[in-house]
Amino acid sequence: MKTEEKNNIPAADGFNIQNENARKRKIFLKALKYIVCIIVSVIMLFPMYWMLTTSFKTPMNVAKFPPQWWPNPWTLANYTEIFYKHPFSKYLWNSLYIAALVTLGVVVFSSLAGYAFAKIKFKGNNVLFMIILCGMMMPIEVTIIPIYIALSGMQLADRHIGLIICPIFGYCGAFGTFLMRQFFMTVPDELIQSAKIDGATQPKIFVHIILPMAVSSIATLIIFTFLQSWNDYLLPLVLLSSSDKYTLPIGLSLLSNEDGMKWELVMAAATFSTLPILVVFYLCQNKFMASLSMSGLKG
């Protein structure tokens, strides 16, 4: 009844037309938004698609004109070749265990240090923390020459030890200490105080009370560190010289610079070294995005 009445008033007609226009405008804007989003996504994802499909093509079809958008026939020959003729499974193992050890080291040492800096009073607390904070801005690019000289002097350059130790006590560790301290500052003092009154010592407090609270921050740190080590390039490039020591990025980079290199093979290697990380990323993408952008917000 009421709407009918409203429609009978002339002024409401104008209102309706306006409304109609606004609605059309809204639909148009929404469509535009989707179109832009789709174009952007294609630019972002198409290279990945191209990498993936090329890795399943036969050599004949890689250089075809017009390009073959979908592999036909499919072949796994490229993958068998990177496993049997090139030690990519070895590279995978190297990358995996190095990243795991770096992550473990960073989590242990920086949560210990972060907790002490945040919640334990001792002389020099602030000054020592500032020293570590400064370390966040000292990139490996600046320290790499002495590190290389020292490690090769000890015959340790062509080993994995450098790749494990340097991130733990360098950029990753400094960021981790900063991140964990930030989190532990938010833990209420009363909690620690009451545990102390109950007679708990600091290690006990740390293990039983503090660590369980920090699960989310630790997850952030794990994602950041693992990815950093997995994708590390300059350090292994400089340090490693024998091919059975290579990590995935070095193996891939080398394969792509070989004489008479085959692109379908390189793309298979690239897919192989990206896929593990991408799968984990797609499984917990929100945590990934939050963690990595947080690492950007350091300092």
Added chain:
Amino acid sequence: MTGNNGNKTSLLKNHRNIEYLDAKWGYAFIMPMLIGFIIITIAPVIATFAFSFTDRSLMKVHANFTGLQNYKQLIGDKVFRNTMLQTLEFTVLLIPSNLILTLALAVLLKEKFKGCGFFRTAVFTPVVTSVVVWGVLWRYIFQTENGLINTILKMFNVQGPQWLMNIRLAIPIAVFVTLIKGLGMNMIIFIGAMLDVPQDYYEAASLDGATKWQQFLYITLPCITPSIFLVVIMTTIGSLKVFGQVKNLSNGGPGTSSYVMVFYIYQLAFKNYDFGYASAVSVMLFLMIVLLTIIQWKLRKNWVYYED
């Protein structure tokens, strides 16, 4: 009475004991990180400075102190000058395009709508891939013969340029590849900042008849300046340190036309084994990064004040 008193003093003593023990544990907790850090990070920085005053190389184990010789050589070094210019070109091209695109993407994807999760993930995917994979992949796409781009151009009967073999194009391509890789990260930072802007500012503005564009210009932008500033500094530091992309795309070439700072350091130190001179270039890089970081901290303090 006395018992009570005695209890009190023993409690106090106990308390002091706990404090003392606490401090001991504090040092114990930070020791591994601190010692490792001094050996692995602080000492090498000092060593780099020290090497930069010597003629140390792979051949010369007993290096001579040469004073400012390396730095004098830097001034006359044409390759170094070009390296600096190319690094500058890289930075100048990357920062504005990165800023505009990431702000636009953040505006586009900040509100939840159907499929926005997918689009965000799509934009973020290159962030997760390694620079090596990303660089090699784009080298494949930008190939002159049979590269995807030139093949598509050929389908329209256009002869594509020699992308990575072109002196003028090598750096812009590296910028483009880096740009696409980094968009997702900055976008997420901006989305976070934009969602923190109080909603009632927008409501008040739209009551006053402000358009969306005006709202963006006069509300969103001023409110997120700290994040914008942060992103600019971060991206600048990142572009001073760019290496993996250049190494895997054009390998510094053609000639030295895509040499950037870290690439030059790498060439000097690990191809020519001229550690002394390479250290001098490292010191330059270090000073620039320190300067930028100090600016960031200083201005950030101002902005914290401004936020209050």
